[in-house]
Amino acid sequence: MTPIQDKSHLDQEKQDAARAALRWVQDGMLVGLGTGSTAAHFIRQLGAKVQAGELRVQATATSLASENLARQLGIPLIEPRRGLRFNLTVDGADEVDPHLHLIKGGGGALLREKIIATASDYLLVIADSSKAVAQLGKFPLPLEVVSFALPWVLDAVAALGGNPVVRMSQQDPDKHAQSDQGNLLVDCHFGALNEVEQLARQLKTIPGIVEHGLFLGLARAALVVQHGQVQVLRPDAAPQAADSFAALP
């Protein structure tokens, strides 16, 4: 029998990481808003600051869910336009390794997340203690896939050594899950990922894969709870206590 793991502390850790990220938001910033349960904590905390008149920001969200939440909280939203860059994007992750390579897309928002991350000067990841891993790959790698291409994408992923599973809708388990763009989501089990750059390149060559959930070289820092404390992780550097930073390092 599998032991039941108590994960109730993880939500508190997500809130703590989100609160630490809020300290890095400065008045007047253009902010990218991530997706998922950790990013939602950040959006709520940012919304409270905006409502209190303590911060003025403009934001673009990485999913319809985050956009709706931000709108409800009165965070001013801006549409994509040429030349738009974000000072800071705060987003969660499904896995973070010591190089700050990420697996993202467990919530299906990988495409918009990668677009906004790439349009940002600083991608800051926020995560609970379960997300920091020595090597990526325990969490299946999400792909966003054009529906027509699905059979061939499944063949191509299998040829790369992956076991692809089409994600089903949580509301209706008989239907495929759909991204905000109306595409399908495929979760790929590759096992431990040793050659992430090579895999990212290979996935990019497969027609019908709109985007994959490997985020390589995009995150500048991560605020991750470790041993009960929020730590700042930067690529291949020793963790530092989040309290030692009052601004973007």
Ligand SMILES: O=C[C@H](O)[C@H](O)[C@H](O)COP(=O)(O)O
């Ligand atoms: O598509 C979803 C995103 O990549 C999320 O940031 C990721 O799945 C982490 O979500 P959560 O904070 O809920 O664990």
